[in-house]
Amino acid sequence: MDDTELRDAVVAELRRIAPEVDADDLDDRRPLRRQVDLDSLDWLRFLLGLHDRLGVEIPEADYPQLSTLGEVVGYLRARL
Amino acid sequence: MRPSIIHQSAAGHRVPPNFADYEAERARFTWAAARAELAETPGGGLNIAHNAVTRHARGPGRDRVAFRFLAGADARTVTYGELDADTNRFANVLAGLGVGRGDAVFVLAGRIPELYLAVLGSLKNGSPVSPLFAAFGPEPIATRLNLGSGRVLVTTASLYRTKVAKIRDRVPTLRHVLVVPDDPDDPEPTPPGTVDLTALLAAASDDFATVPTAPDDLALLHFTSGTTGTPKGAMHVHEAAVTHWATGRYALDLHPDDVFWCTADPGWVTGTSYGIIAPLLHGVTSVVDAADFDAGRWYRILAEQRVTVWYTAPTAIRMLMKAGPDLARAWPRPDLRLIASVGEPLNPEAVWWGRDVLGLSIHDNWWQTETGGIMIANTPAFDIKPGSMGRPLPGVEATIVRRTDDGVEPLGDGVEGELALRAGWPSMFRGYLNNPERYARCFAGDWYLTGDLAERDADGYYWFVGRADDVIKSAGHLIGPFEVESVLMEHPAVAEAAVIGKPDAMVGEIVKAFVSLKRDVVADETLRLDILAHARRRLGAAVAPKELGFLDSLPRTRSGKIMRRLLKARELGLPEGDTSTMEGGAS
Structure with a gap:
């Protein structure tokens, strides 16, 4: 899976939680939760969904490193 | 099997508890005596902000820190003296705009310092104030502004652009929108139709004579939800400060040197009564964090800010439990001495988890938007019964009743x-906005009927059982099914909609929607996501459904009412109960 495919997978998972999101409007460098209206439960479900979809363990202690879309993709890339 | 009681007493505490003898304190207590401990406003009357801020600023508490505002890695402290000056500036901004006593001010913002200035400055000006939850979508915002005849809205430039601009022409009472520029890269920090609050504050005088509001003048508007109809605007008066003061002493055990952290957002009543007012009345230092929940960050705040009293919520506690004990133990908390929780019943496992992992039992308490302050609580000098909301505080008389044709029966x-x-x-609360009938229905004789089903045990502890209505409680917040259903019905494919609370291990209940579709519309995944997207855009993530299912038709009573309870029973795989009144009979 290249970075574009990985980003697409992450956005697809995000859109399962927040289907109002337009993938083209997302800025990979800005915190996701500043761009998309996600409450705490949405965020948790998003991260759990990534785990289920991609099989990558995301321990709670790592959540703070996962703020922007770019960070999420980079984090997953390193562990796939 | 855990014991059913955690024994506690008045002895052995590092700081002796304020509430140490249950019967004697309740016998001694009067609201009049508690009221006498607050100060009159110069010119007479009672004003929340005068007692919360000015009284300290003019006394020995002047240089004490009132707030530590945390945002990202930054921290900004504000002393009582500075808070007095800044809230005077805000009051002068309002007065300069011709906004006076009785004109409602709404605040829609995250936990930024301006929110706190706006709430307290409005109270000084005699203007009722209503903080709205920033996660609301445009629809809940418009509904509430209209219900409360909002004249001023304080918000941020980004929230204005994404949520308010599109509904502004639907709120005819709204005259002034004051924005805080919140994005340094924003080419247009003050959107058209708004005024830069920062500039107005900088130009305003820091001298202001607090309006001598009467004790029963309207001070705070908090919106809550019922099963039917629009949200209810609960009206609270300046005298509410007496309860905030007394409960801060008894339930939160506040002492002058405390560092207090209430994690609730002021968009909900807890975040105003206990995130703003009660700690200021006691002259203590409050921690305010602008960030969303993050387990590691929260433990760091408790440790680094040396929090002594922490008031939080079951959803947050369960998220901390999920994050595991190692994170909890990585941040020693020698200063923390009391943990309290509110929002929904705290399960016994969580109370015990506090004791085992945090080293402190968690004290659950109970109250609601209408009560304005804590009514029933577990407190540090008395036994905790895990799973119970505790016992009534001094000044509070509670009972369990059954409604009868001519009143209630204990x-x-x-x-x-x-x-x-x-x-x-x-x-x-002194009324629901524009709805005296609904207010009257909350009372039977001398009793306020809470709508919560509960039991009292032989030791006088109260146990929550459930709601008497179909209101959904998610992450401690009430969500009215009607408000959600109305928005779902706006979707062109939807014929009927019903919304229930589906039990969830983390947030108590999540909003689950059922819809039936118009003729010839095909139910598929694309449509499901489209309806969910519509609901999220209009309602915001905090209110919109998390799950949505299609049904051919929704079960209704013969009189046409949708049977949410039946949908819920089906969802949970429970017996469906008596369906004899159902349209088409039981099937």
């Missing part, structure tokens, strides 16, 4: 009924 210990409170405590 029930004995161990019998499930509706929790009722003897009317007349100072923070009792």
